[in-house]
Amino acid sequence: ELARYHRRRLLDKFVKEGQSWSKARRGYELTLGLQVNALSMMAKWVGGAFVHRDKKGDPGDRLPIQVVPPEQQRAALDFVIQNAFFDEAFDLTPELLSHLRAERWWEEQGTLEDPAWPVHDRIMGIQASVLTMLMNPVTLRRIYDNELYTPANQDVLTLPELLEKIKAAIWSELERRPDKRYTARNPMISNLRRNLQREHLERLIDLSLPEADFGAAYKPIANLAVAQLRELRDRIAPLLDTKAVENLDPYTRAHLSEARLRIEKALDAQFIYNAPSWGGGLGGILILGQPPEQ
Structure with missing residues (x-):
């Protein structure tokens, strides 16, 4: 205040x-x-x-x-x-x-700032x-x-409650359907909010990755991050895969399309990492195109 x-x-x-x-x-x-x-x-x-x-x-x-x-x-x-x-x-x-x-401070080549x-x-x-x-x-x-x-x-304040509150606040625009046609000058999701959502998405992806080791707490944190990524993907889908997409402004449409792509790639990486090795001499886990361990 x-x-x-x-x-x-x-x-x-x-x-x-x-x-x-x-x-x-x-x-x-x-x-x-x-x-x-x-x-x-x-x-x-x-x-x-x-x-x-x-x-x-x-x-x-x-x-x-x-x-x-x-x-x-x-x-x-x-x-x-x-x-x-x-x-x-x-x-x-x-x-x-x-x-x-x-x-304005001037140097020989022009303005410094x-x-x-x-x-x-x-x-x-x-x-x-x-x-x-x-x-x-x-x-x-x-x-x-x-x-x-x-x-x-x-x-007690729990991990699911914390992560859900953060996600709900940052992605609150996904709770409503565009009931009017938005434009680049009047976007559904503002410039600052798109930047924030992109940053939050990267944090969730980082938390979900196998190398994001937080000790004994790693697995529940990673599981919750993956669950939130799936939920975001499912909430983005109705905006892009239905007639609602016609009302989206170019900024929001591109932003949500990129977000969904990033989520799908992150979830695919999780699937590849956690996939079991079924015989055939693979002898290990295939991680993002790396040769299997022998």
Whole structure:
């Protein structure tokens, strides 16, 4: 909320009469810093645990390791999702972007810096960092371990819940059918969201691959990633294989076509890797065209 408050005042209040518009760019970058700091702080609660240095017999009898209550983890996760994965979280408008120019510094060969603010690169960088905070092997392993730290009759944030919440938020456009004709100027899935979906898809593929070894937690994580890839493939299909495709804009149609192709190749790689070796002297597993082990 603090970042949004300052963003609303950038053009009217923050930049004074006679000052360079480059100050608006510096101001917006400052608000992004506030936003990233908040996201980083809240993401640490997901899969977290309190470590108490108490000794036996100390007052309170606290557990040495106590998993963060699930309602607090869910609140932190919801905060991160709402403030990182949706376009509205960044308050970008054509008017604001048009004012976010850099100071021009000249060298013999010309300008040193592009005066325009690199909107896609900057937002994608933040969203990719947040995905890393939530889907890195350490966090996923901790969430999986926390399930054993908590009695079975008590609530806990689980791996399926975490991955499903992330997927549902990032791919929410797949929940609706295009009931009007979209265009390149008014796409069904926005520029920033397409970039985010592509990044999330790559994370799922990485988690599903055999070489993505996370120790004992690898297999359940990989299984869940494969299940999500299949679900995404099945949700994309009705948009591309029915008359709904006629309403898709070129950007969204190309994006979803590429996403489905990437998913199918990843699932094929899983099938090849896990295929049994039935006699015939193969003597091993064939992995993506590599010669079989003898």
